[in-house]
Amino acid sequence: MSKALVEKLKARFGARILATPSQHGDEAIVVAAADWREVHQFLRDDPGCEMQMLIDLCGVDYPDREPRFEVVTHLYSLTKKHRLRVKTAVGDADGDGADVDSLLPVWRSADWMEREAFDMFGLNFVGHPDLRRILLYPEFEGHPLRKDYPAQRTQPLVPYREGQGVQGKLAPFGPDEGMPFGRQTHDASGPSEVN
Amino acid sequence: MGDLTRTHVVEGSEQGFATTRFQDLLGWARKYSLFQYPFVTACCGMEFMSFASPRFDMARFGAEAPRFSPRQADLLWVVGTISQRQAPVLRRVWEQMTDPKWVLAFGTCASCGGFYDNYATVAGIDKIIPVDVYVPGCPPRPEAVIDGLLLLQDKIATGDRTPGIIKPRVDPMQGQLVTLRTPADLDESHAALEAKVKRLGG
Numbered sequence: 001m002s003k004a005l006v007e008k009l010k011a012r013f014g015a016r017i018l019a020t021p022s023q024h025g026d027e028a029i030v031v032a033a034a035d036w037r038e039v040h041q042f043l044r045d046d047p048g049c050e051m052q053m054l055i056d057l058c059g060v061d062y063p064d065r066e067p068r069f070e071v072v073t074h075l076y077s078l079t080k081k082h083r084l085r086v087k088t089a090v091g092d093a094d095g096d097g098a099d100v101d102s103l104l105p106v107w108r109s110a111d112w113m114e115r116e117a118f119d120m121f122g123l124n125f126v127g128h129p130d131l132r133r134i135l136l137y138p139e140f141e142g143h144p145l146r147k148d149y150p151a152q153r154t155q156p157l158v159p160y161r162e163g164q165g166v167q168g169k170l171a172p173f174g175p176d177e178g179m180p181f182g183r184q185t186h187d188a189s190g191p192s193e194v195n
Numbered sequence: 196m197g198d199l200t201r202t203h204v205v206e207g208s209e210q211g212f213a214t215t216r217f218q219d220l221l222g223w224a225r226k227y228s229l230f231q232y233p234f235v236t237a238c239c240g241m242e243f244m245s246f247a248s249p250r251f252d253m254a255r256f257g258a259e260a261p262r263f264s265p266r267q268a269d270l271l272w273v274v275g276t277i278s279q280r281q282a283p284v285l286r287r288v289w290e291q292m293t294d295p296k297w298v299l300a301f302g303t304c305a306s307c308g309g310f311y312d313n314y315a316t317v318a319g320i321d322k323i324i325p326v327d328v329y330v331p332g333c334p335p336r337p338e339a340v341i342d343g344l345l346l347l348q349d350k351i352a353t354g355d356r357t358p359g360i361i362k363p364r365v366d367p368m369q370g371q372l373v374t375l376r377t378p379a380d381l382d383e384s385h386a387a388l389e390a391k392v393k394r395l396g397g
Contacts, residue, residue: 136315137280144314154314156279158286160322171307171321171329172360 002027002082008048013039028085036071036088037101043075043084044106051075051084057103057113059121063147067091069098069121095122095146102127120145218354225269225295226348227257232268234288237275239302242334251337256344265291270347271324276304277317289324297327297351299343306331306360321358329360 006020006027016039019030031039043051055074062068067089075084091098102125103110114125115134122143125131133140140155161170235243247253247261262268265288277285289298300320303309306329308318320326327350330343342361350359 149314151313154279154318156282156317156322158282158323161325170358171319171326172358173307173329 002084005049005082005084008046009039009043012042012046026083026085028087030087030089033071033088033090033100037103037106039086040073040075040103040106043086050077050079052078054103054107054109054113055083057110057117059117059123059145061121061145061147063093065089066093067098068093068095069123071100071117071123073103090123095143095148098123099126101125104128119143122146219352222352222354226351229256229258229270229297229348229351230260230262230268231258231270231272232262232265232288232292233272233274234285235272235274236277236281237302237304239274239304239334242337242340243272243274243301246337246340251341253344256341256348258344265289266293268292269296271296271298272301273298273305273320273326274301276309276311277320277323278315279317280315282317282323285320286323297347298324299347300326300329301340301343302335303331303333309333326358327356329358331361335361 006017006029009029010017010020013031013035016035017029017031021028021030029039040051043049053076055076057071057073060070060072062070069089069091071088071090073086075086077083088100090100098121100123102114104114104125104127111128111130112134114123114128115131117123118125118128118131119133119135120143132138136144137157139157142149233243233247245251247259253259258270265271269292271289271292273285289296298320300306304311304316305320306326308316312318317323328343328347330339332339335343339361346359346361350356
């Protein structure tokens with residue numbers, strides 16, 4: 001059903017649609033970051049598209065790719081009942097320069113989704129009026145869903161209890177006791193930054 | 196009285212009276228009048244509600260009155276996952292409670308973080324506040340919670356502040372259940388029934 005939509009976009013944007021991957025009947029298009037807002041504006045306003053609803057906006061980290069991050073939106077048309085995913089790629093290997101236009105002027109619902117993507121991946125949505133953390137606390141350093149964030153690193157807001165006398169008041173069981181799996185590190189470097 | 200071995204009933208007067216030690220009397224009074232502050236953050240809360248409501252009936256243990264101000268409570272139930280962002284709140288609630296105070300970690304997440312092994316979760320509330328009784332389970336069964344409350348009452352009565360844990364119990368009937376009916380049994384009984392019908396009818 002969405003194939004006609006992809007054809008329509010190809011006719012409108014030509015070579016600016018970089019790829020049209022399709023899987024299990026779900027269509028997607030890949031565009032350059034510079035065309036991000038224009039393509040979405042067209043998808044919302046064009047009478048043949050009528051994408052009223054921004055279902056989701058999220059980031060993906062591919063540490064081996066250049067550009068490194070993928071930004072993905074899921075769109076749905078309430079009147080035409082078709083769906084589309086739109087992707088773009090931003091950011092260098094260090095995670096800097098991950099700039100993409102904010103979709104807030106197109107859909108108001110992009111507000112919190114973009115804040116979440118900023119919180120988790122450090123994506124910079126240019127034009128967002130209030131781009132700050134939404135789930136984590138302001139004191140948090142780094143972006144936890146980046147693949148180079150150490151899996152075991154925690155950043156406690158209150159200092160953990162330690163010192164003399166506390167040992168007798170700690171849990172009378174080991175960290176792995178009764179668990180069907182052990183706690184393990186997923187970092188190549190090992191648990192060096194465990195707090 | 197809480198500890199009958201240390202209590203002496205003195206006969207001789209019309210009414211009779213009992214002597215005990217003041218600390219024992221105080222411990223006995225405290226253990227049956229726990230004012231609780233439920234700090235409920237996650238899915239274990241459903242199990243807590245079931246424990247508090249008439250089927251399992253927390254009121255039997257003198258602990259039915261929840262106080263939604265920590266200043267009036269002396270038992271803190273930490274029910275559910277505690278995230279790093281929530282840790283200062285929990286710490287402050289605990290600090291606001293007046294002594295003597297006790298803490299019960301309800302469920303695996305409160306006890307050790309459970310399977311939340313990541314940047315967002317405190318791996319056990321004992322990293323933040325001291326805990327008296329751990330009741331693991333995901334969620335713990337109400338029987339385990341009752342065990343935990345009774346263990347805490349014992350600790351209060353004896354003044355024991357070392358942490359305790361409710362270990363999972365083994366079902367005594369496990370492996371002993373007998374299969375009463377198999378398909379072969381059914382065929383046999385059916386054949387016997389048919390024979391009986393034939394005999395009666397014929």
